[in-house]
Amino acid sequence: MKLFIRYLNLMVVTIFILLLFSFILPFLFPGDLLTNISGISPQSNEQRIALEQVYKLDQSIFHQFAFYIESLLDGNWGVSTSDQSNLLHELLLAFPATLELVAYALLIAVVIGIPVGFLSGLKNHNPLDFSVVTFSIVGYSFPVVWLALIFITIFCLQFQWLPISGRIDLLFDVPTETGFILIDIARSGISNKADAYLDALHHLILPTASVAIVTTALFIRFTRRSIMDVMEKDYIIAAKSRGFTQRQIFFKHGLKNALLPILPLLVLQISTLITNVMIIETIFSWPGIGRWLIQAIYQQDYPAIRIGMLVVSLCVMALTITIEFITRAMNPARERAESATV
Protein backbone atom coordinates (compact mmCIF):
# COMPACT_ATOMS: atom_id res chain seq x y z
CA MET A 1 0.00 0.00 0.00
CA LYS A 2 2.82 2.31 0.93
CA LEU A 3 4.46 1.34 -2.31
CA PHE A 4 1.31 2.15 -4.24
CA ILE A 5 1.12 5.61 -2.72
CA ARG A 6 4.77 6.21 -3.54
CA TYR A 7 4.32 5.28 -7.14
CA LEU A 8 1.06 7.19 -7.42
CA ASN A 9 2.89 10.19 -6.06
CA LEU A 10 5.67 9.69 -8.57
CA MET A 11 3.16 9.42 -11.37
CA VAL A 12 1.37 12.61 -10.35
CA VAL A 13 4.62 14.54 -10.01
CA THR A 14 5.88 13.37 -13.39
CA ILE A 15 2.62 14.22 -15.10
CA PHE A 16 2.69 17.64 -13.51
CA ILE A 17 6.26 18.25 -14.68
CA LEU A 18 5.41 17.18 -18.20
CA LEU A 19 2.38 19.47 -18.24
CA LEU A 20 4.48 22.31 -16.93
CA PHE A 21 7.13 21.65 -19.55
CA SER A 22 4.61 21.58 -22.37
CA PHE A 23 3.13 24.80 -21.00
CA ILE A 24 6.53 26.50 -21.13
CA LEU A 25 7.34 25.22 -24.64
CA PRO A 26 5.50 27.94 -26.63
CA PHE A 27 7.54 30.58 -24.80
CA LEU A 28 10.72 28.88 -25.99
CA PHE A 29 9.66 28.29 -29.59
CA PRO A 30 10.71 30.98 -32.03
CA GLY A 31 8.07 33.32 -33.45
CA ASP A 32 4.94 34.90 -32.09
CA LEU A 33 3.85 33.57 -28.69
CA LEU A 34 0.17 33.97 -29.49
CA THR A 35 0.49 31.95 -32.70
CA ASN A 36 2.55 29.32 -30.93
CA ILE A 37 -0.18 28.84 -28.34
CA SER A 38 -3.31 29.20 -30.38
CA GLY A 39 -2.20 28.09 -33.82
CA ILE A 40 -3.89 31.13 -35.33
CA SER A 41 -1.93 34.05 -36.71
CA PRO A 42 -4.05 37.13 -35.96
CA GLN A 43 -4.99 39.19 -39.01
CA SER A 44 -5.80 42.42 -37.23
CA ASN A 45 -5.14 44.14 -33.96
CA GLU A 46 -8.68 43.54 -32.74
CA GLN A 47 -8.38 39.85 -33.38
CA ARG A 48 -5.08 39.78 -31.56
CA ILE A 49 -6.57 41.43 -28.50
CA ALA A 50 -9.56 39.13 -28.59
CA LEU A 51 -7.34 36.06 -28.85
CA GLU A 52 -5.13 37.27 -26.05
CA GLN A 53 -8.20 37.55 -23.88
CA VAL A 54 -9.35 34.06 -24.77
CA TYR A 55 -5.96 32.55 -23.92
CA LYS A 56 -5.64 34.81 -20.85
CA LEU A 57 -2.32 36.17 -22.08
CA ASP A 58 -3.24 39.51 -20.51
CA GLN A 59 -3.42 37.86 -17.10
CA SER A 60 -0.77 36.37 -14.84
CA ILE A 61 1.16 33.25 -15.76
CA PHE A 62 -0.73 31.20 -13.18
CA HIS A 63 -4.03 32.00 -14.83
CA GLN A 64 -2.52 31.02 -18.15
CA PHE A 65 -1.38 27.68 -16.75
CA ALA A 66 -4.77 27.04 -15.16
CA PHE A 67 -6.45 27.87 -18.45
CA TYR A 68 -4.09 25.53 -20.30
CA ILE A 69 -4.88 22.62 -18.00
CA GLU A 70 -8.57 23.41 -18.18
CA SER A 71 -8.65 23.40 -21.96
CA LEU A 72 -6.63 20.18 -22.07
CA LEU A 73 -9.19 18.52 -19.81
CA ASP A 74 -12.04 19.93 -21.88
CA GLY A 75 -10.63 18.28 -24.97
CA ASN A 76 -9.96 21.68 -26.47
CA TRP A 77 -6.43 20.96 -27.66
CA GLY A 78 -6.08 23.82 -30.09
CA VAL A 79 -5.57 23.89 -33.83
CA SER A 80 -2.62 23.31 -36.08
CA THR A 81 -0.84 26.36 -37.52
CA SER A 82 -0.55 24.94 -40.99
CA ASP A 83 -4.14 23.95 -41.80
CA GLN A 84 -6.21 24.94 -38.74
CA SER A 85 -7.28 21.34 -38.22
CA ASN A 86 -8.35 20.17 -34.81
CA LEU A 87 -5.32 18.65 -33.05
CA LEU A 88 -7.31 16.30 -30.86
CA HIS A 89 -8.99 14.87 -33.90
CA GLU A 90 -5.69 14.50 -35.77
CA LEU A 91 -4.05 12.81 -32.80
CA LEU A 92 -6.91 10.38 -32.45
CA LEU A 93 -6.26 9.38 -36.05
CA ALA A 94 -2.48 9.19 -35.78
CA PHE A 95 -1.95 7.71 -32.36
CA PRO A 96 -3.66 4.34 -32.86
CA ALA A 97 -1.69 3.82 -36.07
CA THR A 98 1.55 4.16 -34.13
CA LEU A 99 0.21 2.04 -31.31
CA GLU A 100 -0.64 -0.65 -33.81
CA LEU A 101 2.92 -0.85 -35.13
CA VAL A 102 4.37 -0.73 -31.63
CA ALA A 103 2.02 -3.45 -30.43
CA TYR A 104 2.80 -5.87 -33.26
CA ALA A 105 6.54 -5.30 -33.02
CA LEU A 106 6.41 -5.77 -29.28
CA LEU A 107 4.32 -8.90 -29.67
CA ILE A 108 6.84 -10.41 -32.06
CA ALA A 109 9.72 -9.41 -29.82
CA VAL A 110 8.11 -10.98 -26.75
CA VAL A 111 6.86 -14.12 -28.46
CA ILE A 112 10.10 -14.83 -30.30
CA GLY A 113 12.77 -12.93 -28.39
CA ILE A 114 12.16 -14.13 -24.85
CA PRO A 115 11.84 -17.90 -25.53
CA VAL A 116 14.81 -17.85 -27.91
CA GLY A 117 16.82 -15.93 -25.34
CA PHE A 118 16.00 -18.52 -22.67
CA LEU A 119 16.81 -21.38 -24.98
CA SER A 120 20.19 -20.05 -25.97
CA GLY A 121 21.02 -19.01 -22.42
CA LEU A 122 20.24 -22.48 -21.08
CA LYS A 123 22.27 -24.23 -23.74
CA ASN A 124 25.07 -21.74 -23.84
CA HIS A 125 28.25 -22.32 -25.84
CA ASN A 126 26.82 -24.71 -28.36
CA PRO A 127 26.26 -23.99 -32.08
CA LEU A 128 22.65 -22.96 -31.54
CA ASP A 129 23.62 -20.46 -28.88
CA PHE A 130 26.40 -19.16 -31.06
CA SER A 131 24.11 -18.51 -34.02
CA VAL A 132 21.50 -16.88 -31.79
CA VAL A 133 24.11 -14.56 -30.30
CA THR A 134 25.37 -13.70 -33.76
CA PHE A 135 21.87 -12.90 -34.95
CA SER A 136 21.27 -10.84 -31.85
CA ILE A 137 24.42 -8.72 -32.19
CA VAL A 138 23.90 -8.20 -35.90
CA GLY A 139 20.21 -7.49 -35.29
CA TYR A 140 20.62 -4.71 -32.81
CA SER A 141 23.48 -3.20 -34.79
CA PHE A 142 21.19 -2.53 -37.75
CA PRO A 143 20.30 1.10 -38.23
CA VAL A 144 16.52 0.89 -38.62
CA VAL A 145 16.56 3.44 -41.42
CA TRP A 146 18.90 1.37 -43.52
CA LEU A 147 17.14 -1.90 -42.77
CA ALA A 148 13.87 -0.40 -43.97
CA LEU A 149 15.50 0.98 -47.13
CA ILE A 150 17.11 -2.39 -47.88
CA PHE A 151 13.75 -4.09 -47.42
CA ILE A 152 12.16 -1.59 -49.77
CA THR A 153 14.86 -2.09 -52.42
CA ILE A 154 14.58 -5.86 -52.25
CA PHE A 155 10.90 -6.56 -51.72
CA CYS A 156 9.27 -3.52 -53.30
CA LEU A 157 11.54 -2.35 -56.09
CA GLN A 158 13.31 -5.56 -57.11
CA PHE A 159 10.61 -8.20 -56.73
CA GLN A 160 7.55 -5.98 -56.32
CA TRP A 161 6.02 -8.34 -53.81
CA LEU A 162 5.03 -5.82 -51.19
CA PRO A 163 3.70 -2.25 -51.27
CA ILE A 164 6.02 0.60 -50.30
CA SER A 165 3.75 2.92 -48.40
CA GLY A 166 0.51 3.39 -46.53
CA ARG A 167 -1.66 1.09 -44.46
CA ILE A 168 -4.10 -0.26 -47.01
CA ASP A 169 -4.90 0.13 -50.68
CA LEU A 170 -7.05 3.19 -51.24
CA LEU A 171 -9.50 1.08 -53.23
CA PHE A 172 -10.71 -0.44 -50.00
CA ASP A 173 -13.03 2.10 -48.50
CA VAL A 174 -12.46 1.44 -44.81
CA PRO A 175 -13.83 4.14 -42.53
CA THR A 176 -11.67 5.02 -39.52
CA GLU A 177 -13.36 4.15 -36.27
CA THR A 178 -10.84 2.84 -33.78
CA GLY A 179 -7.75 3.75 -35.78
CA PHE A 180 -6.49 0.17 -35.67
CA ILE A 181 -6.66 -0.94 -39.27
CA LEU A 182 -7.32 -4.63 -38.58
CA ILE A 183 -10.16 -3.83 -36.20
CA ASP A 184 -11.53 -1.19 -38.53
CA ILE A 185 -11.77 -3.69 -41.36
CA ALA A 186 -13.70 -6.07 -39.15
CA ARG A 187 -16.13 -3.36 -38.14
CA SER A 188 -16.56 -1.84 -41.58
CA GLY A 189 -19.34 -2.95 -43.85
CA ILE A 190 -17.24 -3.62 -46.96
CA SER A 191 -17.98 -6.75 -48.95
CA ASN A 192 -14.51 -8.17 -49.66
CA LYS A 193 -13.12 -8.34 -46.15
CA ALA A 194 -10.72 -11.20 -46.86
CA ASP A 195 -9.03 -9.24 -49.62
CA ALA A 196 -8.86 -6.17 -47.42
CA TYR A 197 -7.21 -8.16 -44.63
CA LEU A 198 -4.69 -9.63 -47.03
CA ASP A 199 -3.88 -6.20 -48.37
CA ALA A 200 -3.55 -4.64 -44.93
CA LEU A 201 -1.27 -7.45 -43.81
CA HIS A 202 0.86 -6.97 -46.89
CA HIS A 203 1.25 -3.33 -45.94
CA LEU A 204 2.06 -4.29 -42.38
CA ILE A 205 4.83 -6.82 -43.06
CA LEU A 206 7.73 -4.53 -43.90
CA PRO A 207 7.28 -1.78 -41.28
CA THR A 208 6.66 -4.33 -38.54
CA ALA A 209 9.57 -6.50 -39.59
CA SER A 210 12.02 -3.60 -39.70
CA VAL A 211 11.14 -2.54 -36.17
CA ALA A 212 10.67 -6.02 -34.77
CA ILE A 213 14.07 -7.37 -35.83
CA VAL A 214 15.95 -4.80 -33.80
CA THR A 215 13.69 -5.14 -30.75
CA THR A 216 13.72 -8.93 -30.86
CA ALA A 217 17.51 -8.95 -31.00
CA LEU A 218 17.66 -6.75 -27.90
CA PHE A 219 15.16 -8.90 -26.03
CA ILE A 220 17.13 -12.04 -26.86
CA ARG A 221 20.27 -10.48 -25.49
CA PHE A 222 18.71 -9.40 -22.20
CA THR A 223 16.94 -12.69 -21.57
CA ARG A 224 19.97 -14.77 -22.44
CA ARG A 225 22.20 -12.80 -20.10
CA SER A 226 19.69 -12.93 -17.29
CA ILE A 227 19.01 -16.66 -17.43
CA MET A 228 22.74 -17.37 -17.62
CA ASP A 229 23.24 -15.40 -14.43
CA VAL A 230 20.35 -17.04 -12.65
CA MET A 231 21.41 -20.57 -13.56
CA GLU A 232 24.71 -20.05 -11.79
CA LYS A 233 23.04 -19.10 -8.51
CA ASP A 234 23.33 -21.28 -5.44
CA TYR A 235 19.66 -22.11 -5.19
CA ILE A 236 19.73 -23.60 -8.68
CA ILE A 237 22.71 -25.77 -7.75
CA ALA A 238 20.89 -26.78 -4.59
CA ALA A 239 17.84 -27.76 -6.60
CA LYS A 240 20.02 -29.71 -8.98
CA SER A 241 21.63 -31.62 -6.16
CA ARG A 242 18.20 -32.50 -4.81
CA GLY A 243 17.59 -34.28 -8.09
CA PHE A 244 15.18 -32.00 -9.93
CA THR A 245 15.23 -32.24 -13.68
CA GLN A 246 16.46 -29.38 -15.77
CA ARG A 247 12.88 -28.67 -16.85
CA GLN A 248 11.58 -28.51 -13.29
CA ILE A 249 14.38 -26.23 -12.23
CA PHE A 250 13.79 -23.89 -15.14
CA PHE A 251 10.06 -23.55 -14.67
CA LYS A 252 10.12 -23.45 -10.88
CA HIS A 253 13.09 -21.18 -10.26
CA GLY A 254 14.76 -20.00 -13.42
CA LEU A 255 11.90 -18.44 -15.33
CA LYS A 256 10.60 -16.13 -12.66
CA ASN A 257 13.94 -15.09 -11.29
CA ALA A 258 15.33 -14.37 -14.71
CA LEU A 259 12.33 -12.47 -15.97
CA LEU A 260 11.73 -10.14 -13.04
CA PRO A 261 15.00 -8.22 -13.08
CA ILE A 262 14.92 -7.64 -16.82
CA LEU A 263 11.34 -6.44 -16.94
CA PRO A 264 12.31 -2.81 -16.28
CA LEU A 265 15.06 -3.12 -18.89
CA LEU A 266 12.59 -4.41 -21.43
CA VAL A 267 10.26 -1.55 -20.62
CA LEU A 268 13.06 0.92 -21.19
CA GLN A 269 13.40 -0.55 -24.65
CA ILE A 270 9.90 0.67 -25.41
CA SER A 271 11.27 4.17 -25.73
CA THR A 272 13.84 2.95 -28.27
CA LEU A 273 11.06 1.04 -29.96
CA ILE A 274 8.93 4.16 -30.24
CA THR A 275 11.83 6.13 -31.71
CA ASN A 276 12.31 3.40 -34.28
CA VAL A 277 8.62 3.24 -35.06
CA MET A 278 8.52 7.00 -35.58
CA ILE A 279 11.39 6.79 -38.07
CA ILE A 280 9.86 3.81 -39.83
CA GLU A 281 6.59 5.70 -40.18
CA THR A 282 8.23 8.47 -42.14
CA ILE A 283 9.90 5.97 -44.45
CA PHE A 284 6.80 3.90 -45.13
CA SER A 285 4.39 6.86 -45.07
CA TRP A 286 2.54 5.18 -42.24
CA PRO A 287 0.04 7.75 -40.99
CA GLY A 288 1.18 7.58 -37.37
CA ILE A 289 2.30 10.08 -34.82
CA GLY A 290 5.98 9.96 -35.81
CA ARG A 291 5.29 11.02 -39.35
CA TRP A 292 2.84 13.58 -38.03
CA LEU A 293 5.40 15.11 -35.68
CA ILE A 294 8.13 15.20 -38.28
CA GLN A 295 5.77 16.86 -40.74
CA ALA A 296 4.98 19.33 -37.98
CA ILE A 297 8.68 20.09 -37.60
CA TYR A 298 9.10 20.69 -41.32
CA GLN A 299 6.10 23.04 -41.31
CA GLN A 300 7.06 24.64 -37.98
CA ASP A 301 3.67 23.71 -36.61
CA TYR A 302 4.41 24.47 -32.96
CA PRO A 303 1.00 23.75 -31.36
CA ALA A 304 1.12 20.30 -32.96
CA ILE A 305 4.64 19.61 -31.67
CA ARG A 306 3.63 20.67 -28.20
CA ILE A 307 0.57 18.43 -28.00
CA GLY A 308 2.26 15.51 -29.76
CA MET A 309 5.19 15.63 -27.39
CA LEU A 310 2.90 15.80 -24.38
CA VAL A 311 0.76 12.85 -25.45
CA VAL A 312 3.62 10.55 -26.42
CA SER A 313 5.72 11.25 -23.36
CA LEU A 314 2.71 10.92 -21.05
CA CYS A 315 1.89 7.51 -22.47
CA VAL A 316 5.44 6.22 -22.31
CA MET A 317 5.91 7.54 -18.81
CA ALA A 318 2.67 6.12 -17.49
CA LEU A 319 3.54 2.75 -18.96
CA THR A 320 7.04 2.76 -17.49
CA ILE A 321 5.92 3.73 -14.03
CA THR A 322 3.07 1.22 -14.01
CA ILE A 323 5.29 -1.66 -15.01
CA GLU A 324 7.94 -0.62 -12.52
CA PHE A 325 5.28 -0.62 -9.84
CA ILE A 326 4.07 -4.07 -10.84
CA THR A 327 7.61 -5.49 -10.78
CA ARG A 328 8.21 -3.95 -7.45
CA ALA A 329 4.92 -5.16 -6.00
CA MET A 330 5.46 -8.70 -7.24
CA ASN A 331 8.86 -8.88 -5.65
CA PRO A 332 9.02 -6.67 -2.57
CA ALA A 333 12.33 -8.09 -1.39
CA ARG A 334 14.18 -6.73 -4.35
CA GLU A 335 15.91 -3.46 -3.79
CA ARG A 336 15.79 -0.96 -6.60
CA ALA A 337 19.53 -0.88 -6.89
CA GLU A 338 19.53 -4.57 -7.61
CA SER A 339 17.88 -4.32 -11.00
CA ALA A 340 19.77 -6.26 -13.61
CA THR A 341 22.83 -5.05 -15.41
CA VAL A 342 23.03 -5.32 -19.15
Next chain:
Amino acid sequence: MQRFNLYQEEYHPSPLINIWLEFRRSHIALAGFVLLVVFLVITLLAPLIAPFDPYLQNTNAILLPPAWEPNGTVAHLLGTDSLGRDIFSRLVYGCRTTFGSSLLIVAISVFIGVGLGALAGVLSGLRSSVVNHLLDSIMSIPTLLIAIVMVAILGTGLGNAMMAITLALIPQFVHQTRTFVRNELQKDYVLLDRLDGASSVRIFIHSILPGMVELIVVQATIALSIAIIDISALGFLNLAAQDPLIELGLSLSQGLEVAYVAPWLIILPGLCIFLMVLSVNVVGEGLRSALRTRLHH
Protein backbone atom coordinates in the same frame (compact mmCIF):
# COMPACT_ATOMS: atom_id res chain seq x y z
CA MET B 1 58.36 -25.54 -2.03
CA GLN B 2 61.17 -23.14 -1.62
CA ARG B 3 61.32 -19.98 -3.58
CA PHE B 4 64.43 -17.92 -3.89
CA ASN B 5 63.18 -15.24 -6.16
CA LEU B 6 59.73 -14.21 -5.26
CA TYR B 7 58.99 -11.95 -8.21
CA GLN B 8 60.49 -13.39 -11.36
CA GLU B 9 58.77 -16.70 -11.10
CA GLU B 10 55.21 -15.57 -11.40
CA TYR B 11 53.64 -13.10 -13.69
CA HIS B 12 50.88 -10.99 -12.24
CA PRO B 13 49.19 -9.01 -14.99
CA SER B 14 47.58 -5.77 -13.98
CA PRO B 15 43.77 -5.62 -14.20
CA LEU B 16 43.96 -3.74 -17.47
CA ILE B 17 46.32 -6.24 -19.11
CA ASN B 18 44.23 -9.01 -17.64
CA ILE B 19 41.20 -7.71 -19.47
CA TRP B 20 43.16 -7.34 -22.68
CA LEU B 21 44.41 -10.94 -22.44
CA GLU B 22 40.90 -12.15 -21.84
CA PHE B 23 39.53 -9.93 -24.60
CA ARG B 24 42.15 -11.17 -27.07
CA ARG B 25 41.01 -14.73 -26.67
CA SER B 26 37.85 -14.06 -28.64
CA HIS B 27 38.76 -13.66 -32.30
CA ILE B 28 35.47 -12.03 -33.18
CA ALA B 29 35.96 -9.38 -30.54
CA LEU B 30 39.46 -8.77 -31.85
CA ALA B 31 38.15 -8.38 -35.40
CA GLY B 32 35.59 -5.87 -34.12
CA PHE B 33 38.36 -4.03 -32.34
CA VAL B 34 40.43 -3.80 -35.53
CA LEU B 35 37.41 -2.48 -37.41
CA LEU B 36 36.83 0.08 -34.70
CA VAL B 37 40.44 1.21 -34.93
CA VAL B 38 40.05 1.54 -38.69
CA PHE B 39 37.05 3.82 -38.18
CA LEU B 40 38.98 5.79 -35.60
CA VAL B 41 41.87 6.24 -38.04
CA ILE B 42 39.44 7.33 -40.75
CA THR B 43 37.93 9.84 -38.35
CA LEU B 44 41.27 11.31 -37.46
CA LEU B 45 42.96 11.23 -40.87
CA ALA B 46 40.05 11.71 -43.28
CA PRO B 47 41.79 14.32 -45.50
CA LEU B 48 44.78 12.02 -45.99
CA ILE B 49 42.72 8.96 -46.85
CA ALA B 50 40.17 10.47 -49.21
CA PRO B 51 41.51 10.32 -52.80
CA PHE B 52 39.30 13.20 -54.02
CA ASP B 53 37.91 16.39 -52.61
CA PRO B 54 34.45 15.25 -51.40
CA TYR B 55 32.88 18.40 -52.85
CA LEU B 56 34.59 18.17 -56.24
CA GLN B 57 31.96 17.71 -58.94
CA ASN B 58 33.12 15.74 -61.95
CA THR B 59 30.43 16.27 -64.59
CA ASN B 60 32.06 13.74 -66.92
CA ALA B 61 31.41 10.93 -64.46
CA ILE B 62 27.90 11.19 -63.08
CA LEU B 63 26.33 8.23 -61.26
CA LEU B 64 29.28 5.98 -62.02
CA PRO B 65 28.77 2.51 -60.49
CA PRO B 66 31.38 0.98 -58.16
CA ALA B 67 34.57 -0.41 -59.68
CA TRP B 68 33.46 -4.06 -59.69
CA GLU B 69 30.47 -3.30 -61.94
CA PRO B 70 31.03 -3.44 -65.73
CA ASN B 71 30.83 0.33 -66.15
CA GLY B 72 32.84 1.31 -63.11
CA THR B 73 36.38 2.68 -63.09
CA VAL B 74 39.12 2.15 -60.57
CA ALA B 75 39.64 5.89 -60.26
CA HIS B 76 36.29 6.17 -58.49
CA LEU B 77 36.50 3.05 -56.37
CA LEU B 78 32.92 3.15 -55.09
CA GLY B 79 31.44 5.16 -57.95
CA THR B 80 30.09 8.69 -58.01
CA ASP B 81 26.80 10.30 -57.01
CA SER B 82 24.32 12.35 -59.03
CA LEU B 83 26.66 15.36 -59.06
CA GLY B 84 29.73 13.35 -60.00
CA ARG B 85 31.27 13.47 -56.54
CA ASP B 86 33.47 10.57 -55.49
CA ILE B 87 31.54 8.27 -53.14
CA PHE B 88 34.55 6.82 -51.39
CA SER B 89 35.80 10.26 -50.39
CA ARG B 90 32.34 11.27 -49.28
CA LEU B 91 31.98 8.11 -47.21
CA VAL B 92 35.32 8.78 -45.53
CA TYR B 93 34.25 12.29 -44.63
CA GLY B 94 30.81 11.04 -43.65
CA CYS B 95 32.33 8.50 -41.27
CA ARG B 96 34.36 11.30 -39.82
CA THR B 97 31.31 13.43 -39.02
CA THR B 98 29.15 10.60 -37.77
CA PHE B 99 31.76 8.78 -35.73
CA GLY B 100 33.46 11.92 -34.49
CA SER B 101 30.29 13.59 -33.32
CA SER B 102 29.12 10.36 -31.67
CA LEU B 103 32.40 10.08 -29.77
CA LEU B 104 32.02 13.66 -28.64
CA ILE B 105 28.44 13.04 -27.53
CA VAL B 106 29.46 10.03 -25.47
CA ALA B 107 32.42 11.83 -23.91
CA ILE B 108 30.22 14.71 -22.80
CA SER B 109 27.47 12.49 -21.47
CA VAL B 110 29.95 10.35 -19.54
CA PHE B 111 31.42 13.45 -17.97
CA ILE B 112 28.09 14.98 -16.96
CA GLY B 113 26.41 11.66 -16.19
CA VAL B 114 29.10 10.39 -13.84
CA GLY B 115 29.24 13.72 -12.04
CA LEU B 116 25.50 13.84 -11.52
CA GLY B 117 25.42 10.16 -10.62
CA ALA B 118 28.04 10.64 -7.92
CA LEU B 119 26.01 13.50 -6.56
CA ALA B 120 22.84 11.42 -6.56
CA GLY B 121 24.65 8.55 -4.90
CA VAL B 122 25.93 10.69 -2.09
CA LEU B 123 22.60 12.39 -1.52
CA SER B 124 20.06 10.54 0.52
CA GLY B 125 16.44 10.71 1.55
CA LEU B 126 13.87 12.78 -0.25
CA ARG B 127 16.31 14.69 -2.42
CA SER B 128 17.92 11.57 -3.84
CA SER B 129 14.54 9.98 -4.40
CA VAL B 130 13.41 13.02 -6.39
CA VAL B 131 16.61 13.08 -8.45
CA ASN B 132 16.45 9.37 -9.17
CA HIS B 133 12.85 9.15 -10.19
CA LEU B 134 13.08 12.25 -12.29
CA LEU B 135 16.04 10.79 -14.15
CA ASP B 136 14.29 7.49 -14.64
CA SER B 137 11.42 9.39 -16.16
CA ILE B 138 13.66 11.30 -18.55
CA MET B 139 15.24 8.01 -19.53
CA SER B 140 11.91 6.73 -20.73
CA ILE B 141 11.22 9.62 -23.12
CA PRO B 142 12.07 8.53 -26.67
CA THR B 143 15.24 10.18 -28.03
CA LEU B 144 13.55 11.28 -31.21
CA LEU B 145 10.99 13.19 -29.19
CA ILE B 146 13.69 15.08 -27.28
CA ALA B 147 15.40 15.80 -30.58
CA ILE B 148 12.18 17.06 -32.15
CA VAL B 149 11.53 19.45 -29.28
CA MET B 150 15.16 20.59 -29.33
CA VAL B 151 15.10 21.19 -33.07
CA ALA B 152 11.79 23.03 -32.77
CA ILE B 153 13.29 25.39 -30.22
CA LEU B 154 16.79 25.89 -31.59
CA GLY B 155 16.42 25.02 -35.26
CA THR B 156 18.02 22.19 -37.21
CA GLY B 157 21.75 21.58 -37.14
CA LEU B 158 24.28 18.98 -36.13
CA GLY B 159 25.09 20.76 -32.89
CA ASN B 160 21.49 20.86 -31.73
CA ALA B 161 20.93 17.23 -32.60
CA MET B 162 24.07 16.31 -30.69
CA MET B 163 22.78 18.21 -27.69
CA ALA B 164 19.47 16.34 -27.84
CA ILE B 165 21.18 12.96 -27.99
CA THR B 166 23.52 13.90 -25.16
CA LEU B 167 20.51 14.81 -23.07
CA ALA B 168 18.97 11.43 -23.82
CA LEU B 169 22.16 9.52 -23.00
CA ILE B 170 23.07 11.20 -19.72
CA PRO B 171 20.48 9.45 -17.49
CA GLN B 172 21.85 5.95 -18.02
CA PHE B 173 25.27 7.01 -16.82
CA VAL B 174 23.74 8.77 -13.86
CA HIS B 175 21.74 5.68 -13.05
CA GLN B 176 24.70 3.36 -13.18
CA THR B 177 27.06 5.62 -11.28
CA ARG B 178 24.48 6.21 -8.59
CA THR B 179 23.86 2.51 -8.05
CA PHE B 180 27.57 1.78 -7.96
CA VAL B 181 28.40 4.62 -5.59
CA ARG B 182 25.51 3.67 -3.35
CA ASN B 183 26.82 0.12 -3.03
CA GLU B 184 30.46 1.07 -2.56
CA LEU B 185 29.71 3.66 0.09
CA GLN B 186 28.60 0.90 2.43
CA LYS B 187 31.86 -1.00 2.12
CA ASP B 188 34.61 -0.94 4.68
CA TYR B 189 37.36 0.62 2.63
CA VAL B 190 35.25 3.71 2.20
CA LEU B 191 34.60 3.77 5.92
CA LEU B 192 38.34 3.61 6.43
CA ASP B 193 38.82 6.61 4.20
CA ARG B 194 36.12 8.43 6.01
CA LEU B 195 37.75 7.72 9.37
CA ASP B 196 40.92 9.18 7.92
CA GLY B 197 38.94 12.34 7.37
CA ALA B 198 38.51 12.23 3.60
CA SER B 199 35.75 14.39 2.17
CA SER B 200 33.00 12.94 -0.01
CA VAL B 201 34.59 14.36 -3.14
CA ARG B 202 37.94 12.83 -2.30
CA ILE B 203 36.42 9.47 -1.50
CA PHE B 204 34.63 9.47 -4.83
CA ILE B 205 37.62 10.48 -6.95
CA HIS B 206 40.33 8.45 -5.24
CA SER B 207 38.52 5.40 -3.90
CA ILE B 208 35.38 4.75 -5.89
CA LEU B 209 36.12 6.07 -9.36
CA PRO B 210 39.11 3.78 -10.13
CA GLY B 211 36.95 0.72 -9.54
CA MET B 212 34.21 2.09 -11.73
CA VAL B 213 36.16 2.91 -14.88
CA GLU B 214 35.61 -0.48 -16.51
CA LEU B 215 31.88 -0.37 -15.94
CA ILE B 216 31.72 3.08 -17.45
CA VAL B 217 33.71 2.00 -20.50
CA VAL B 218 31.30 -0.85 -21.14
CA GLN B 219 28.34 1.45 -20.70
CA ALA B 220 30.02 3.96 -23.01
CA THR B 221 30.24 1.40 -25.82
CA ILE B 222 26.50 0.88 -25.56
CA ALA B 223 25.98 4.63 -25.55
CA LEU B 224 28.30 5.02 -28.54
CA SER B 225 26.31 2.57 -30.64
CA ILE B 226 23.10 4.34 -29.69
CA ALA B 227 24.65 7.72 -30.51
CA ILE B 228 25.79 6.59 -33.95
CA ILE B 229 22.40 5.15 -34.81
CA ASP B 230 20.57 8.21 -33.50
CA ILE B 231 22.74 10.82 -35.16
CA SER B 232 22.47 9.08 -38.52
CA ALA B 233 18.73 8.61 -38.11
CA LEU B 234 18.31 12.30 -37.33
CA GLY B 235 20.56 13.10 -40.28
CA PHE B 236 18.34 10.97 -42.46
CA LEU B 237 15.28 12.88 -41.29
CA ASN B 238 17.05 16.17 -42.12
CA LEU B 239 16.95 17.21 -38.49
CA ALA B 240 20.68 17.00 -37.78
CA ALA B 241 23.49 17.70 -40.24
CA GLN B 242 22.50 20.05 -43.05
CA ASP B 243 23.55 19.86 -46.66
CA PRO B 244 27.10 21.11 -47.15
CA LEU B 245 28.14 18.94 -44.25
CA ILE B 246 28.76 15.31 -45.20
CA GLU B 247 27.16 12.86 -42.81
CA LEU B 248 26.27 9.21 -43.39
CA GLY B 249 22.58 9.50 -42.50
CA LEU B 250 22.25 12.57 -44.67
CA SER B 251 24.02 10.78 -47.54
CA LEU B 252 21.48 8.01 -47.13
CA SER B 253 18.57 10.40 -47.60
CA GLN B 254 20.31 12.08 -50.54
CA GLY B 255 20.91 8.68 -52.13
CA LEU B 256 17.22 7.96 -51.79
CA GLU B 257 16.44 10.47 -54.55
CA VAL B 258 18.27 8.35 -57.13
CA ALA B 259 17.73 4.95 -55.50
CA TYR B 260 16.15 3.53 -58.66
CA VAL B 261 19.18 4.09 -60.90
CA ALA B 262 21.90 3.93 -58.28
CA PRO B 263 21.04 1.56 -55.43
CA TRP B 264 24.66 1.59 -54.21
CA LEU B 265 24.10 5.16 -53.08
CA ILE B 266 21.85 3.94 -50.29
CA ILE B 267 23.58 0.62 -49.72
CA LEU B 268 27.08 1.97 -49.11
CA PRO B 269 26.43 4.71 -46.51
CA GLY B 270 24.08 2.39 -44.66
CA LEU B 271 26.68 -0.35 -44.71
CA CYS B 272 29.17 2.07 -43.19
CA ILE B 273 26.80 2.92 -40.34
CA PHE B 274 26.03 -0.75 -39.84
CA LEU B 275 29.70 -1.78 -39.69
CA MET B 276 30.46 1.07 -37.34
CA VAL B 277 27.70 0.10 -34.93
CA LEU B 278 28.52 -3.59 -35.29
CA SER B 279 32.18 -3.05 -34.44
CA VAL B 280 31.26 -0.97 -31.39
CA ASN B 281 28.78 -3.59 -30.21
CA VAL B 282 31.18 -6.49 -30.77
CA VAL B 283 33.92 -4.73 -28.86
CA GLY B 284 31.47 -3.86 -26.09
CA GLU B 285 30.27 -7.44 -25.85
CA GLY B 286 33.88 -8.71 -25.81
CA LEU B 287 34.84 -6.28 -23.07
CA ARG B 288 31.82 -7.23 -21.05
CA SER B 289 32.55 -10.94 -21.14
CA ALA B 290 36.25 -10.31 -20.46
CA LEU B 291 35.27 -8.28 -17.43
CA ARG B 292 32.86 -10.96 -16.34
CA THR B 293 35.48 -13.72 -16.52
CA ARG B 294 37.94 -11.59 -14.61
CA LEU B 295 35.49 -10.85 -11.84
CA HIS B 296 34.62 -14.53 -11.59
CA HIS B 297 38.21 -15.59 -10.87
